[in-house]
Amino acid sequence: MTEEILKVAHLNKFYGKRQVLFDINFDLKKGEVLALLGPSGSGKSTTIRTLNGLEDFQSGQITFEGQNVIPDEKHWQDLRQKIGMVFQSYDLFPNMTVLENIVLAPTKVQHREQKEAEAEAKKLLAMVGLSDYAQSYPRQLSGGQKQRIAIVRALAMHPDLMLFDEVTASLDPEMVRGVLEIIKKLSDEEDMTMLIVTHEMNFAAQIADRVLFLEDGHILEDTPGQQFFKQPQTERAQKFLESMDF
Numbered sequence: 001m002t003e004e005i006l007k008v009a010h011l012n013k014f015y016g017k018r019q020v021l022f023d024i025n026f027d028l029k030k031g032e033v034l035a036l037l038g039p040s041g042s043g044k045s046t047t048i049r050t051l052n053g054l055e056d057f058q059s060g061q062i063t064f065e066g067q068n069v070i071p072d073e074k075h076w077q078d079l080r081q082k083i084g085m086v087f088q089s090y091d092l093f094p095n096m097t098v099l100e101n102i103v104l105a106p107t108k109v110q111h112r113e114q115k116e117a118e119a120e121a122k123k124l125l126a127m128v129g130l131s132d133y134a135q136s137y138p139r140q141l142s143g144g145q146k147q148r149i150a151i152v153r154a155l156a157m158h159p160d161l162m163l164f165d166e167v168t169a170s171l172d173p174e175m176v177r178g179v180l181e182i183i184k185k186l187s188d189e190e191d192m193t194m195l196i197v198t199h200e201m202n203f204a205a206q207i208a209d210r211v212l213f214l215e216d217g218h219i220l221e222d223t224p225g226q227q228f229f230k231q232p233q234t235e236r237a238q239k240f241l242e243s244m245d246f
């Protein structure tokens, strides 16, 4: 875990006149899992969305694999091949089968062979326990299954970094575990580099190598995971963990 793949330096972001991120600094090393935690409105989603160009920013620098992330559309398209993102809402294409959803970007954007892309998609479906659903349509799947497909679809692009923004927030409780298990497996077995925004504290405690704790757009803590959940450095984070029943 030595190679740095992402570096964020002095990032400031405004929505109109309102500043929502203040001098954000952190880095991420290959294979590392970083959890972005904090109260509602603290800027977690905004931070994660600036990393792959979904949001612009007014000053500071984001470097991904040694290249500047510039808020420019052409650049974003390249970037999104390397940075996979899964959101709270699984936006699968409703008129395509699961398999078609998964192979679309690898074949159309990365110009990989259809057969090879399909073979890989099937392996990934097996990994998330959904081999039987290749020919199903999204409407035939549960929320948890759709979210697992959304993860597979991102993985099919062979990303170097995965961003997860509240991926279990809209799921029924019994669906949450299956999705979190996949993310854990990606870390344990694939050594995937990941940045995770979650309200699932037990999950974050299991998986996070490091925790960034945000409040009102400021990083209050950048703390090793084990330490954060045992004894955070700030009273504010302590209170936050208590409020989350941790």
Ligand SMILES: Nc1ncnc2c1ncn2[C@@H]1O[C@H](COP(=O)(O)OP(=O)(O)OP(=O)(O)O)[C@@H](O)[C@H]1O
Pocket (backbone or CB within 6 Å): 015, 020, 038, 039, 040, 041, 042, 043, 044, 045, 046, 047
């Ligand atoms: N598109 C937008 N336009 C204007 N303000 C926004 C926009 N998106 C977010 N904000 C504001 O930016 C701040 C940070 O929001 P953000 O969604 O990043 O917080 P969060 O920590 O992810 O919250 P939550 O846990 O509730 O999802 C909030 O004050 C929010 O109101």
